[in-house]
């Protein structure tokens with residue numbers, strides 16, 4: 049008995065020593081690498097340009113590997129509870145700052161975030177990419193924070209694809225690009241309607257600060273816009289802020305200055321054209337949308353705005369609302385990818401129709417709102433996207449805000465005629481529009 053016990057202790061010790069020797073050897077190689085880096089400057093004059101490039105790549109790989117190793121050590125320390133142990137309990141970030149002093153300049157939080165994610169099965173590809181050296185730790189931290197926000201909004205089966213996509217983009221194009229992918233990924237893989245919900249929610253953050261005036265009398269504003277607001281503003285600013293040469297002399301104003309002056313011009317125009325009937329300069333967005341998306345209403349899929357504001361992704365219900373009035377010029381693509389021309393004439397109310405509509409409705413028709421006619425949109429009661437005609441009998445004035453409400457909550461409006469004339473009545477129960485549409489299409493099948 050005693051013998052076999054002694055033997056097993058011996059085996060353990062030997063095995064432990066062998067492990068210890070392997071670790072010691074590794075640590076010695078790391079120390080040698082550090083030493084080699086420190087002395088590098090003395091020898092570089094010998095290197096030709098090709099070798100210089102190679103040295104740069106090797107050193108970079110070493111930095112990446114070193115940063116990954118820092119995460120591995122941190123994960124180990126967190127795993128065995130080292131970070132909170134000892135006389136003075138440290139947070140994981142505090143532990144990293146103490147024992148990896150260069151992180152006092154920043155980055156300890158990222159090291160800890162990535163180390164903690166090493167234990168999460170759902171984001172295992174991030175761990176693999178960090179350990180293989182293809183994804184720097186800083187990029188991995190961005191991928192993780194994007195994934196945390198994005199994955200809950202993505203359909204279950206598309207999550208691995210989206211995560212791989214984020215890693216790939218962060219590794220090849222940098223973490224910044226990864227952030228910009230969000231709307232596209234939501235549109236392509238999102239749970240139905242998620243992009244729309246996001247953009248509707250973004251409206252809450254729209255703001256224009258009070259002016260902050262400095263000693264020179266210059267006023268500084270902070271403007272926050274949702275994607276739709278940005279698309280509308282940029283489309284209006286685009287032509288107004290283009291460089292304007294005078295008598296063949298170049299326009300030397302900076303782009304920011306031209307944009308600032310264009311904004312003031314825009315406001316001047318809006319104020320001076322307050323008289324009804326002169327809203328001719330309404331900004332135009334160019335939108336390419338497939339017929340199916342436009343007609344199908346709430347879908348995950350979004351629509352990319354072209355023209356001066358190329359690349360902004362708008363949610364489909366937003367485009368359907370914009371399509372009510374002159375703000376966008378949709379290019380509608382049919383199933384075969386051919387352009388289906390449902391041109392302007394069909395969609396937009398003529399000046400004469402608008403005038404009659406203004407006389408009839410006077411102001412926004414939403415209950416309790418008296419926003420004047422010239423600040424309102426002409427809404428198609430049966431949406432233009434659903435084949436509603438551009439007739440007065442299918443029109444109602446709505447201010448911007450209530451136009452959004454009516455489309456977002458899908459309220460139905462109907463024309464009511466009595467002795468006092470014609471007025472619009474709104475059914476303010478959510479989805480009443482869809483019920484009305486169902487009733488109508490049952491009556492006259494298309």
Ligand SMILES: [Zn+2]
Nearest residue numbers: 369372427428
């Ligand atoms: Zn509308």
Ligand SMILES: [Zn+2]
Nearest residue numbers: 412417447450
């Ligand atoms: Zn209103």
